[in-house]
Amino acid sequence: MSLRIWSKACGNPSGRCLLTSVTLCQLACKVQPLRNSNKGPSMALISRSCSGFLAQLSSLTHHKAFSVSAATAAIQKMTRVRVVDNSPLGSTPWHRAPRVIHVYTKNGVGKVGDRVLLAIKGGKKKALIVGHKMPGKRMNPRFDSNNVVLIEDNGNPTGTRIKVPLPTHLREMEGDYSKLLAIASRFV
Template sequence: MISKIFVRNFYTSNSLSEIRKLARLRVVDNSPLGKQAMAEGKPPKVIHVYNKQSVGTTGDMVLLAIKGEKKKGILVGVVKDQKPNIPRFDSNNVVLIEHNGTPVGTRIHVPIPHLLRTILKEKTHAKGADYTKLLSIATKFL
């Protein structure tokens, strides 16, 4: 007797080189929520990018869906081509923050661009949030 075998092909998309909706990111701080999501293989996805172009770049704030929760994050490294003097990364990196701008974790494990200091200072004055704590928990700068 011949048995029929049904094979289903499952496809997943690669990481996007642009930070848009549904782009997957890598959490690079030591927050418990981020570590648990990355260990389970369910990285956070972008729900919204807080800028006028709706394409995120280094220093932009994003709204994430992570483990069934909504969290905000700051992009600290992206794959897409950057402006001069801003390094390009191999993965799209994000640091989770609270609604008032304080980071959830206590340490950032990857190097972040040195020019992120000036980018976040400009956004701090415009938005009223304080991102100096985010810069102080970074251990390495490029």
């Protein structure tokens, strides 16, 4: 990935700079053109003081955790989730966070109210999404974590209490998850 932003603020005589920040641009533009009879002024030598800084900048942009894109999907495969009920499987500490291994929707992206299959403590368990980080439709809350409630195959919740508030629009699905809504104490 290369960022190309042309700026005249750096003081470079050509007015072209490949860095985004003006201060970085001023450091990097302390170059001395090399005159070669065959190649012209296309080669440049960067001073030693900013070469290490540029190496750090390039390692930052090529790092795996560096992302400038917005969230494109709510919950999909390999998404880490947080179990928010008091079921025995969800309340015991685990070495690895539970991950989604299948989403039961047409496009493979789960929103609030969709069923997912989790890999939790070396086993598989079905769950219902009750909150996610991605902003949803208007007037739907956005949560700090991707929250799920463990359910059985018939749709009954495994636990007896839900620790976090649930979105109010889950009440529209009352026929499917009436027992889940009965054990919820708060709605947002």
